[in-house]
Amino acid sequence: MADLYESDALTPMQAWNGVTVRLLSGERMTMAIAELGPNALVPRHQHDNEQIGTVIQGSARFVTDTESYELHAGGTYRLPGGTPHEVTAGADGAVFVECFSPPRSDWDSLPAAPSDSLRWPTAR
Amino acid sequence: MADLYESDALTPMQAWNGVTVRLLSGERMTMAIAELGPNALVPRHQHDNEQIGTVIQGSARFVTDTESYELHAGGTYRLPGGTPHEVTAGADGAVFVECFSPPRSDWDSLPAAPSDSLRWPTAR
Numbered sequence: 001m002a003d004l005y006e007s008d009a010l011t012p013m014q015a016w017n018g019v020t021v022r023l024l025s026g027e028r029m030t031m032a033i034a035e036l037g038p039n040a041l042v043p044r045h046q047h048d049n050e051q052i053g054t055v056i057q058g059s060a061r062f063v064t065d066t067e068s069y070e071l072h073a074g075g076t077y078r079l080p081g082g083t084p085h086e087v088t089a090g091a092d093g094a095v096f097v098e099c100f101s102p103p104r105s106d107w108d109s110l111p112a113a114p115s116d117s118l119r120w121p122t123a124r
Numbered sequence: 125m126a127d128l129y130e131s132d133a134l135t136p137m138q139a140w141n142g143v144t145v146r147l148l149s150g151e152r153m154t155m156a157i158a159e160l161g162p163n164a165l166v167p168r169h170q171h172d173n174e175q176i177g178t179v180i181q182g183s184a185r186f187v188t189d190t191e192s193y194e195l196h197a198g199g200t201y202r203l204p205g206g207t208p209h210e211v212t213a214g215a216d217g218a219v220f221v222e223c224f225s226p227p228r229s230d231w232d233s234l235p236a237a238p239s240d241s242l243r244w245p246t247a248r
Contacts, residue, residue, distance in 0.1 A: 002188040002207045007198025024176055024200050028225035029153055031176040031200070052148055052155040054221055056180050056245075064126040074131025074245035076148050076155070083126045097178055099223035101152035121180075121198035 012118055013110035016042055018089075020113040029101040035120055036060060036089035036096075044086040047106070051079040053098025057120060059090035095120045136242055137234035140166055142213075144237040153225040159244055160184060160213035160220075168210040171230070175203040177222025181244060183214035219244045 010022035010033070018040030022033045030049075036042070036058075044063075054076045061070045062077055063086045070090075071077065077098075079085055134146035134157070142164030146157040154173075160166070160182070168187075178200045185194045186201055187210045194214075195201065201222075203209055 002191055002204065002209065003202045004186050004188075004191050004193035004195060005200045006193075006195065007200075010200065024178075024202055026174045026176055026202050026204065026225075028174045029176060029223055031178065031202075031223060033178060033198075033200075050150045050152045052150055052153060052223065054148075054155065054157060056221065062128050064128075067126055067128050069128035069130075071128060071130065072245075074157075076129045076131075076134065076157075078127045078148055078150050078155075080126065080150065085126065097180065097221040099153055099155060099176065099225075101150075101223075101225050121196075 007121055012113040014113040015107065015110055020117045021107070023107060025103045029099050030103040030107070031097065031099045033120065034096040034098060035118060036094045038089060038091055038093045040089045040093065042087040044084055046082055046084040048081045049100040049102060049104055050081045051098060051100050053077055053096050056095050056097055058092045058094035060094040061088045093119065131245055136237040138237040139231065139234055144241045147231060149227045153223050154227040154231070155221065155223045157244060158220040158222060159242060160218045162213060162215050162217045164213045164217065166211040168208055170206055170208040172205045173224040173226060173228055174205045175222060175224050177201055177220050180219050180221055182216045182218035184218040185212045217243065
């Protein structure tokens, strides 16, 4: 069965300090709407899940062992499974839409994030 | 190796009349930034690929055999592989970020879309 949701249907969870994710998982992947507060840091980490995403608001610097790039709205990234990466939001924070395959089962038990951490979408 | 791209790095392709996609594929999935012109129609179709996405601009009506929903920015959808679905953009068009798993190999040879079909990101 298909599932169509309006914007308030997904529960905001806290993935790191200052980093809120709303997750929608299927059989083969997890989509995350990720919001980083101003200058928030996703510390260097890696996971077996392939990760492909795009910045939809704000900006962030992505750093891997081979690349370092400041991405703005419309910028995209593709990280094969097992790629160490670190992300730092710009002064205005950042919002990403990204997908992981296989699903991020390690995120099944994240703590709830405060709802006032959400900025996307701006009009609701 | 990881790949980080700015917004002009992906070639716009025409998936249907009035529907432009910019694609980024990996081993396990394809991410699409899909832009639908005003009232553009994605006719009823289905594919084995699981599809999960979100509206980031404008609005669109998604219709499956069991649901019909008007989604706006922040609205999300999850379509298991093999789910027939039809999408109609609202009067202002719509932009989605969506992922497919496995990758959309049937989209490997789409025709190029006119670059003036792009509206996202609005500031570049």
